[in-house]
Amino acid sequence: AQSVTQPDIHITVSEGASLELRCNYSYGATPYLFWYVQSPGQGLQLLLKYFSGDTLVQGIKGFEAEFKRSQSSFNLRKPSVHWSDAAEYFCAVGTLGVTFGTGTKLQVIP
Amino acid sequence: ETGVTQTPRHLVMGMTNKKSLKCEQHLGHNAMYWYKQSAKKPLELMFVYSLEERVENNSVPSRFSPECPNSSHLFLHLHTLQPEDSALYLCASSQDHAGGYSGEQFFGPGTRLTVL
Numbered sequence: 001a002q003s004v005t006q007p008d009i010h011i012t013v014s015e016g017a018s019l020e021l022r023c024n025y026s027y028g029a030t031p032y033l034f035w036y037v038q039s040p041g042q043g044l045q046l047l048l049k050y051f052s053g054d055t056l057v058q059g060i061k062g063f064e065a066e067f068k069r070s071q072s073s074f075n076l077r078k079p080s081v082h083w084s085d086a087a088e089y090f091c092a093v094g095t096l097g098v099t100f101g102t103g104t105k106l107q108v109i110p
Numbered sequence: 111e112t113g114v115t116q117t118p119r120h121l122v123m124g125m126t127n128k129k130s131l132k133c134e135q136h137l138g139h140n141a142m143y144w145y146k147q148s149a150k151k152p153l154e155l156m157f158v159y160s161l162e163e164r165v166e167n168n169s170v171p172s173r174f175s176p177e178c179p180n181s182s183h184l185f186l187h188l189h190t191l192q193p194e195d196s197a198l199y200l201c202a203s204s205q206d207h208a209g210g211y212s213g214e215q216f217f218g219p220g221t222r223l224t225v226l
Contacts, residue, residue, distance in 0.1 A: 034214060043114070043200055043217035090153070098143075098215055100153040 002027045004093050006101035013081050014109050021076040021104050023091030032094035033074045035065055038103075039087045047089075050074065061085070083108045112136055116201050116218035124226050125191060131221045133184040133201030141206045142184040143215065144176060147198040159184060160206060191225045198222050 003026045013019055025031065032051050036044040048059025055067040065076045074091060086108045091101040114135045123129050135142060144156040158166040159178040173195075175187040184201055202215040 032213075036217075041220075041222070043116075043219045044202075044215075046214050046216070049214050092215075094213070094215075098155070102152045 002031065002093050002099050004091050004099055004101035006089075006091055006104050008104045009102070010105045010107065012107040012109060015083050016080050019076075019078045019081045019085070019106070021089050021091075021106070023074045023076065023101060024072050025074065025091075025093045026072065027093060030069065033065075033067060034092040034094060034098070035059065035063070035074070035076045036090045036092060036100075037061075037087050038090065044090060047076070081106075081108055083110070114201060114203055114216050114218035116199075116221050118221060119219065120222045120224075122224045122226065123188070123191065125193075127191075128187070128189045130188065131186040131199055131201075131223075133186075133218055135182055135184075135201075135203035135216070137203055137205075137216060139203040139205045139213075139216070140181060141204045141213075142178060142181075143202040143204070144184065144186050145200040145202065147200055147220070148196075153200070157186075188223075191223075193225050196223055196225045 005024045007022055034049045035047040037047050038044045047063050048057050048065055050057050050067045058064050063078050065074055067074050088103045088105045090103045093099050117132045141160045143158050146154045155168055156170045157176040162178050173190050177185040198220045200220045201218040204213040204215045
């Protein structure tokens with residue numbers, strides 16, 4: 001069965017600092033991979049996706065993620081965090097139905 | 111309207127009430143989903159409809175009853191709910207690819223349900 005692990009429940013970073021959110025998945029082949037962001041009281045918004053091809057994918061709001069097959073990882077990165085990035089971030093694996101990780105809540109401090 | 115819309119945005123109901131949640135997608139997608147989001151729990155997939163037919167039901171209690179009259183509309187009928195059913199209910203749609211792989215999902219803003 002497919003599964004997604006986001007090992008960090010909460011992360012706090014200073015505004016302007018770099019960010020990396022971890023995601024590991026379990027699946028026998030290469031799945032479709034997604035990162036979503038959820039602001040309080042809102043639905044989820046897609047940040048970026050990986051289906052195939054270049055393993056470094058660019059998304060909206062300055063985010064990028066790198067697919068590493070050998071590590072079964074799809075970590076999300078941003079070089080400089082803005083206060084408006086404070087939200088919850090979900091990694092998801094999509095094969096025959098999408099499975100979401102438990103989420104990482106990002107706090108940004110001035 | 112664009113994207114995925116959900117009504118109502120907030121709902122408070124007693125355990126004996128019957129209510130329905132509505133979702134509408136304006137994206138021309140062929141699949142729609144209901145998710146439940148509770149505090150400190152991962153998103154739980156409740157129902158999947160592809161081409162208006164239910165393809166997955168993850169052992170959801172019968173007090174939740176979905177209905178998909180066409181590819182643009184999805185309902186979740188609620189009856190005799192329990193307080194632990196209080197949660198954010200999210201609707202999503204996607205354009206599924208051949209081979210069963212799910213395309214990216216577009217989410218509505220959710221309905222915040224409180225069961226008293």
